[in-house]
Amino acid sequence: MGELALNILDLAQNAVAAQATLIRIEVAENEEGFLVFRIADNGRGMEQSFLEKVRDPFVTTRTTRKVGMGIPLVDMAAQQCGGRMDITSRPGKGTEVTASFRRDNIDCPPLGDVAGSIAVLLAGAPATDVLFSYKGSRGDFVFDSRNIREELGEACDFSHPELAAWVRAYLQQEIDRVKEEGRAI
Amino acid sequence: MKSLADLHALRDKLKSDLKLRKESGTKIIIGMGTCGIAAGAREVMAAVLDELARRHLTDVQVQQTGCIGMCDKEVLLDVLRPGEARITYGNVKPEDVSKIIANHVVNGNIVEDMVVGKIENK
Numbered sequence: 001m002g003e004l005a006l007n008i009l010d011l012a013q014n015a016v017a018a019q020a021t022l023i024r025i026e027v028a029e030n031e032e033g034f035l036v037f038r039i040a041d042n043g044r045g046m047e048q049s050f051l052e053k054v055r056d057p058f059v060t061t062r063t064t065r066k067v068g069m070g071i072p073l074v075d076m077a078a079q080q081c082g083g084r085m086d087i088t089s090r091p092g093k094g095t096e097v098t099a100s101f102r103r104d105n106i107d108c109p110p111l112g113d114v115a116g117s118i119a120v121l122l123a124g125a126p127a128t129d130v131l132f133s134y135k136g137s138r139g140d141f142v143f144d145s146r147n148i149r150e151e152l153g154e155a156c157d158f159s160h161p162e163l164a165a166w167v168r169a170y171l172q173q174e175i176d177r178v179k180e181e182g183r184a185i
Numbered sequence: 186m187k188s189l190a191d192l193h194a195l196r197d198k199l200k201s202d203l204k205l206r207k208e209s210g211t212k213i214i215i216g217m218g219t220c221g222i223a224a225g226a227r228e229v230m231a232a233v234l235d236e237l238a239r240r241h242l243t244d245v246q247v248q249q250t251g252c253i254g255m256c257d258k259e260v261l262l263d264v265l266r267p268g269e270a271r272i273t274y275g276n277v278k279p280e281d282v283s284k285i286i287a288n289h290v291v292n293g294n295i296v297e298d299m300v301v302g303k304i305e306n307k
Contacts, residue, residue, distance in 0.1 A: 070219040120230045124249030151192045155199040161238035170187040
């Protein structure tokens with residue numbers, strides 16, 4: 001994928017497809033030198049038997065092709081840079097994917113444009129809520145789309161170009177405020 | 186400096202566009218499966234949103250779809266104008282977006298050299 005923000009967007013799209021109403025997306029720069037992200041949804045979840053096979057690219061629920069690459073790509077990217085991916089799921093409850101990446105490893109992809117990923121996620125699935133948090137070395141930042149929805153009432157439409165532009169600019173500003181200084185993400 | 190207070194100013198604009206967006210019916214649909222995202226769908230959707238904002242085409246709706254099986258032609262972008270055929274454009278790059286919006290979305294002229302699929306309106 002080239003940047004972890006695209007993997008995050010892709011995994012979040014799985015949550016949308018699983019009819020999640022709320023997707024929690026956490027990104028953290030931890031003290032041990034890892035970048036960790038977690039995507040947890042309240043969608044339909046997976047059976048244990050499917051969960052066991054889900055790292056296999058030739059396992060998928062899709063009908064257009066017999067290949068599903070989203071989870072395997074994250075699994076591979078994490079392992080290549082000394083990290084790991086964990087996935088838990090319960091039918092009817094939701095799915096949680098956690099992936100860690102050792103940042104000083106040469107194979108660690110850049111985090112990339114997370115603000116763009118979240119804005120595009122909301123624009124494409126405007127009825128889904130996103131609780132996004134970024135724990136950086138200079139502080140924490142939390143964005144809850146439910147607060148925006150409450151503020152705007154019935155006028156809230158995340159696919160409206162001007163609201164999408166605001167979400168993107170606001171997230172970028174806040175991420176820049178808390179992320180580790182001097183590091184291109 | 187962006188703050189949540191900006192939303193007050195946006196609310197009236199969003200509210201007045203609400204009806205317009207429901208009635209217009211012109212849609213731009215972008216493939217957001219893994220294949221689409223890996224090929225640049227996020228940048229294409231961002232470019233679409235930017236272009237619509239720049240041209241004040243706030244009545245055009247942007248939607249997403251999953252993989253439709255033409256992964257090698259991603260990024261796929263469909264334009265659906267009311268009463269007209271649904272046109273699928275393939276290998277769309279962010280720099281193609283303004284051309285598609287100007288010619289097709291605004292003026293109804295299909296950008297033929299980028300078309301990979303067409304579903305007639307029944």
